Amino acid sequence: xxxxxxxxxxxxxxxxxxxxxxxxxxxxxxxxxxxxxxxxxxxxxxxxxxxxxxxxxxxxxxxxxxxxxxxxxxxxxxxxxxxxxxxxxxxxxxxxxxxxxxxxxxxxxxxxxxxxxxxxxxxx
Numbered sequence: 001x002x003x004x005x006x007x008x009x010x011x012x013x014x015x016x017x018x019x020x021x022x023x024x025x026x027x028x029x030x031x032x033x034x035x036x037x038x039x040x041x042x043x044x045x046x047x048x049x050x051x052x053x054x055x056x057x058x059x060x061x062x063x064x065x066x067x068x069x070x071x072x073x074x075x076x077x078x079x080x081x082x083x084x085x086x087x088x089x090x091x092x093x094x095x096x097x098x099x100x101x102x103x104x105x106x107x108x109x110x111x112x113x114x115x116x117x118x119x120x121x122x123x124x
Contacts, residue, residue, distance in 0.1 A: 001114060008042050011035055017046050021053040021117040023110065029063060036068035047076035051124050053103075053117035055081045055110065061088045069099035079103035079120045081113040 002018040009015075012028035012035040022043060028035065043054070054077050079102045082093040090106055097104045103120055107113040 001111075006046065008046070010038055010042065012039065015039070015042060017043075017052075020051070020121040021055055021114060022046075024054055024056045026056050026058050030065075031063070031068060032065045033068060033071055036065075036072040040072045040074050044074055044076050050076060051078045051121055052076050053079040053081060053120050055083060055113045055117060057110065058082060058084045058089045059086065061086070061092050064092070064096060066096075066099050069096070069101070073101075077102065078124050079105075079117065081116060082106045083108070083110055083113050 002020065005017045005019065007014060007016050012026060012031055014025045014027070016023045016025075024039075043052070080100055082089065082096070082105075084090065084093075084106075085108050093106045097106075105113075105116055107116065
């Protein structure tokens with residue numbers, strides 16, 4: 001695991017930024033355009049001129065507005081990983097995958113997602 005650069009407290013969760021990936025502890029019940037714009041602004045400011053993978057940890061299913069994948073785009077994010085051991089979250093992630101324009105994957109552990117993120121950034 002890389003050394004953390006900074007932590008941001010957002011309305012929808014905690015964002016821990018590392019050199020090539022960000023781990024987002026998604027705690028809000030809903031994720032809509034307002035939250036997506038806030039997230040995009042923070043991630044693009046932090047990773048200005050760099051590429052990153054967002055790793056979203058989720059313990060429970062969430063209400064995600066599908067428009068966030070098309071209405072709010074990031075110049076920095078090249079891939080998204082969802083991490084959860086909850087089967088309902090995995091099914092939710094499968095639905096989200098078709099909305100995502102970049103690489104998208106689901107993992108049961110943070111370590112698996114971090115290894116994938118390192119490979120994605122290295123090969124981009």
